[in-house]
Amino acid sequence: MAxxxxxxxxxTKVARMYHSRGxxxxxxxxxxxxxxxxxxxxxxxxxxxxxxxxxVVIPDGLHAELEESLEARFGLTQAHVVEALDDSDESxxxxxxxxxxxxxxxxxxxDEQTVGFTSWSASLRSLxxxxxxxxxxxxxxxxxxxxDVGPPRMQHEATRAxxxxxxxxxxxxxxxxxxGVVASPAIRDAIVEQDAHIREALDALDNLDIAxxxxxxxxxxxxxxxxxxxxxxxxxxxxxxLGAVGQxxxxxxxxxxxxxxxxxxxxxxxxxxxxxxxxxxxxxxxGGSSKFEAVRAAVRGAWVDTLITDLRTAERLLAE
Amino acid sequence: MAxxxxxxxxxTKVARMYHSRGxxxxxxxxxxxxxxxxxxxxxxxxxxxxxxxxxVVIPDGLHAELEESLEARFGLTQAHVVEALDDSDESxxxxxxxxxxxxxxxxxxxDEQTVGFTSWSASLRSLxxxxxxxxxxxxxxxxxxxxDVGPPRMQHEATRAxxxxxxxxxxxxxxxxxxGVVASPAIRDAIVEQDAHIREALDALDNLDIAxxxxxxxxxxxxxxxxxxxxxxxxxxxxxxLGAVGQxxxxxxxxxxxxxxxxxxxxxxxxxxxxxxxxxxxxxxxGGSSKFEAVRAAVRGAWVDTLITDLRTAERLLAE
DNA sequence: GCGGTCGTAGAATATATATACAGAAACCCA
DNA sequence: TGGGTTTCTGTATATATATTCTACGACCGC
Numbered sequence: 001m002a003x004x005x006x007x008x009x010x011x012t013k014v015a016r017m018y019h020s021r022g023x024x025x026x027x028x029x030x031x032x033x034x035x036x037x038x039x040x041x042x043x044x045x046x047x048x049x050x051x052x053x054x055x056v057v058i059p060d061g062l063h064a065e066l067e068e069s070l071e072a073r074f075g076l077t078q079a080h081v082v083e084a085l086d087d088s089d090e091s092x093x094x095x096x097x098x099x100x101x102x103x104x105x106x107x108x109x110x111d112e113q114t115v116g117f118t119s120w121s122a123s124l125r126s127l128x129x130x131x132x133x134x135x136x137x138x139x140x141x142x143x144x145x146x147x148d149v150g151p152p153r154m155q156h157e158a159t160r161a162x163x164x165x166x167x168x169x170x171x172x173x174x175x176x177x178x179x180g181v182v183a184s185p186a187i188r189d190a191i192v193e194q195d196a197h198i199r200e201a202l203d204a205l206d207n208l209d210i211a212x213x214x215x216x217x218x219x220x221x222x223x224x225x226x227x228x229x230x231x232x233x234x235x236x237x238x239x240x241x242l243g244a245v246g247q248x249x250x251x252x253x254x255x256x257x258x259x260x261x262x263x264x265x266x267x268x269x270x271x272x273x274x275x276x277x278x279x280x281x282x283x284x285x286x287g288g289s290s291k292f293e294a295v296r297a298a299v300r301g302a303w304v305d306t307l308i309t310d311l312r313t314a315e316r317l318l319a320e
Numbered sequence: 321m322a323x324x325x326x327x328x329x330x331x332t333k334v335a336r337m338y339h340s341r342g343x344x345x346x347x348x349x350x351x352x353x354x355x356x357x358x359x360x361x362x363x364x365x366x367x368x369x370x371x372x373x374x375x376v377v378i379p380d381g382l383h384a385e386l387e388e389s390l391e392a393r394f395g396l397t398q399a400h401v402v403e404a405l406d407d408s409d410e411s412x413x414x415x416x417x418x419x420x421x422x423x424x425x426x427x428x429x430x431d432e433q434t435v436g437f438t439s440w441s442a443s444l445r446s447l448x449x450x451x452x453x454x455x456x457x458x459x460x461x462x463x464x465x466x467x468d469v470g471p472p473r474m475q476h477e478a479t480r481a482x483x484x485x486x487x488x489x490x491x492x493x494x495x496x497x498x499x500g501v502v503a504s505p506a507i508r509d510a511i512v513e514q515d516a517h518i519r520e521a522l523d524a525l526d527n528l529d530i531a532x533x534x535x536x537x538x539x540x541x542x543x544x545x546x547x548x549x550x551x552x553x554x555x556x557x558x559x560x561x562l563g564a565v566g567q568x569x570x571x572x573x574x575x576x577x578x579x580x581x582x583x584x585x586x587x588x589x590x591x592x593x594x595x596x597x598x599x600x601x602x603x604x605x606x607g608g609s610s611k612f613e614a615v616r617a618a619v620r621g622a623w624v625d626t627l628i629t630d631l632r633t634a635e636r637l638l639a640e
Numbered sequence: 641g642c643g644g645t646c647g648t649a650g651a652a653t654a655t656a657t658a659t660a661c662a663g664a665a666a667c668c669c670a
Numbered sequence: 671t672g673g674g675t676t677t678c679t680g681t682a683t684a685t686a687t688a689t690t691c692t693a694c695g696a697c698c699g700c
């Protein structure tokens with residue numbers, strides 16, 4: 001369907017008759033002198049064109065007790081427990097978490113702030129896809145918290161997600177279009193020296209107001225490939241041998257949530273743990289059984305003050 | 321459907337599966353082990369419970385040329401032209417206008433302000449019914465711009481509309497629960513003297529930031545009855561004999577939009593024209609052929625700086 | 641100007657959803 | 671405890687909606 005003015009007009013008209021007035025398609029078709037099939041198609045187009053928006057508002061407090069317990073136990077500002085629609089489906093879970101995170105993020109007042117965004121995180125990309133903000137904000141900057149990881153396809157998705165988030169909240173995007181993991185500190189320095197945009201982004205990390213952080217395991221899972229702008233098997237093994245059970249934006253944490261310091265830190269182009277800690281709000285969005293230990297480390301170390309996770313992970317976190 | 325926690329949980333779950341994931345009802349029913357009929361019913365309940373919200377966003381600029389012409393011709397800050405779904409239906413038009421006004425109103429930043437609200441206006445009541453604000457605002461007050469008009473039923477509706485608007489934007493409501501039109505200035509003074517709430521509301525009218533004003537004809541139309549907290553036939557005739565073609569919150573205007581001053585002014589409990597003029601934003605929501613002259617008077621006199629009206633009225637306003 | 645291709649329309653129909661109905665469970669009050 | 675009442679459920683089916691299919695007109699390239 002072309003999206004010119006006239007077709008938008010008729011789509012809107014039909015959509016209002018159908019959704020706002022509650023008329024049946026046959027009524028509309030006879031009133032407008034078109035076929036019912038056309039009305040049906042116009043309605044699909046209107047959804048396509050985002051003229052009709054259907055949102056499912058997840059009522060607060062469906063899991064209020066769990067959330068309060070999490071907040072109390074780990075000193076969180078806010079905990080949100082999301083019910084996964086399908087426990088076996090990892091990507092579905094990420095969407096569910098991202099949707100919930102979008103609602104929570106949209107409720108934050110943004111004004112002259114710097115928002116850190118982990119664009120490689122699946123659930124956070126889902127956040128940016130879901131977010132629908134009608135309101136313009138003040139001078140806000142969105143800065144990527146970590147360079148690229150994985151294949152070129154993921155770089156594109158990351159860029160799009162960041163841009164989209166920035167667009168939605170009327171912010172400026174600061175990209176970190178560089179490898180997230182490099183082979184040596186020297187390469188890292190060379191990259192930083194060469195590119196002013198990257199320096200700008202890295203500078204912005206010193207003054208984060210809100211951070212949307214990614215939480216991950218110490219494993220390599222598809223579509224990530226060892227060494228593809230990413231740590232190798234050996235490097236992960238090294239981190240684990242030092243006690244790491246998870247990582248926050250590729251900064252390793254042990255079971256207690258304490259930083260696992262190593263030479264690996266110098267290979268990462270992204271936010272450091274002290275920079276992260278300085279952010280006023282640190283929002284972690286992660287769930288699923290594989291990430292359990294990592295999530296636990298992140299909350300134990302207070303690397304996030306807002307956690308959005310799934311029911312099962314929430315229960316496991318409290319089960320001890 | 322009871323709205324306890326468990327039923328809300330299942331409603332939300334099904335609604336997410338259906339609307340966010342795009343699953344069919346039969347899929348969901350087999351997955352959850354319930355009948356398709358139940359899924360259908362749960363989805364209805366979810367809409368009922370406002371867990372599923374469907375909004376039709378009217379794209380900007382469908383009538384951009386008209387709107388720009390209106391703005392230029394009458395010196396308006398903003399003009400919005402709404403396409404009526406059914407030209408013959410007055411109440412439908414009011415809903416259409418109210419919906420549009422809700423969108424526009426929601427886009428305004430509210431912060432420590434006083435919002436004047438004309439609670440007897442059908443289109444503005446429709447605004448308050450439509451408005452869905454997720455965001456909490458600062459210390460905002462909503463004050464009624466006019467006392468009651470018409471029968472007790474309308475008073476209830478007016479109160480509800482005002483309360484609802486206040487709730488939606490997290491504001492305090494100042495009610496003007498007194499007759500909008502009294503028989504004599506003495507009665508008016510007596511009422512004001514007696515009731516502190518009314519004095520508080522009237523005081524607030526001196527400092528309006530945003531006014532949602534009602535525009536009306538010089539006729540009596542149902543459900544209004546002459547003299548029922550309202551002007552009589554004779555009083556309207558008097559106003560008309562002095563040149564009035566319409567009124568803004570029961571303050572009469574002539575064809576040029578100039579105030580028609582008379583003894584009638586002292587019988588009205590509500591915002592005065594000077595008070596109205598002092599408001600930073602004055603939003604008028606009115607349309608339909610019967611109100612044409614009144615709308616024209618209001619824009620000519622610049623009693624509104626934002627006009628939301630229907631296509632036909634817009635064309636007529638520009639036709640001269 | 642003549643096929644070819646594309647996009648769009650409506651009629652017919654397949655599919656999906658809502659509802660009427662009837663049975664079962666829960667509830668209430670005597 | 672037992673009938674009356676209400677509420678909930680699933681089955682069967684009516685109704686509403688989406689899609690298939692075919693036809694028609696617009697827009698090419700030759």
